[in-house]
Amino acid sequence: MLFICYPKCTTCQKAQKWLDERQVSYELRDIKQDNPTEQELRAWHKASGLPLKRFFNTSGLQYKSLGLKDKLPEMTEDEQFALLATDGMLVKRPILVGEGFALPGFKEAEWTAALGK
Numbered sequence: 001m002l003f004i005c006y007p008k009c010t011t012c013q014k015a016q017k018w019l020d021e022r023q024v025s026y027e028l029r030d031i032k033q034d035n036p037t038e039q040e041l042r043a044w045h046k047a048s049g050l051p052l053k054r055f056f057n058t059s060g061l062q063y064k065s066l067g068l069k070d071k072l073p074e075m076t077e078d079e080q081f082a083l084l085a086t087d088g089m090l091v092k093r094p095i096l097v098g099e100g101f102a103l104p105g106f107k108e109a110e111w112t113a114a115l116g117k
Contacts, residue, residue, distance in 0.1 A: 001024065001025065001026040001027070001096065001097065001098045002026065002027050002029060002095075002096070002097040002098075003015070003016065003019060003026040003027065003028050003029065003094060003095075003096055003097075004029045004031050004036065004091075004093060004094060004095040004096075004097070005028070005029070005030065005031060005093050005094040005095075006030065006031050006032055006088070006089070006093050006094075007030060009093060009094070011093070011094065011105075011106050012093055012094045012106075014106060015094045015096070015106035015111070016028075016094075018106070018108065018111065019096075022115070022117040024115060024117065026096075031088035031089070031091060031093050031095075032088045032089060033088075034088070035085065035086075035087065035088035035091075036084070036085065036088065036091060036095075037085055038081045038082060038084070038085040041055065041081055041084050041085060041091070042081055043102075044095065044097055044102035044104075045081075045102070047097070047100060047101055047102040048101070048102040048103065048104060050104065052077060052080055052081075053072065054092060054104050054105070055084060055091060055092050055104050056068065056072070056080075056084065056090060056091070056092060057089065057090055057091055057092045057093065058092075060089055060090065061089075062087055062089045062090050063090060068083075068090075091104075092104040092105050093105075094106055096111060096114070098114065098115070101114050
């Protein structure tokens with residue numbers, strides 16, 4: 001299992017604590033140091049079954065400074081994937097990736113359902 005996070009993010013810290021308490025083994029990846037590739041993002045998006053917008057960190061400084069709230073609806077999916085791949089801080093975190101699923105953001109109920117824990 002892959003746990004993608006930003007260590008300074010309190011939501012990521014909460015999610016990591018949640019995983020540790022349930023003794024879930026995972027590989028930790030710092031999203032700022034090791035940005036997801038466009039190929040990874042496409043695979044995770046497909047596995048998630050969620051709208052692509054759920055993969056954007058809409059509360060982040062980068063999202064706001066680029067004015068993405070207004071630009072995203074005009075962008076193609078290819079343009080959105082390319083943009084997400086440029087900067088890990090644009091990507092919603094944490095992301096938990098496992099066999100057949102990808103969960104952007106920490107929603108305890110979703111994670112519980114996916115892991116059966």
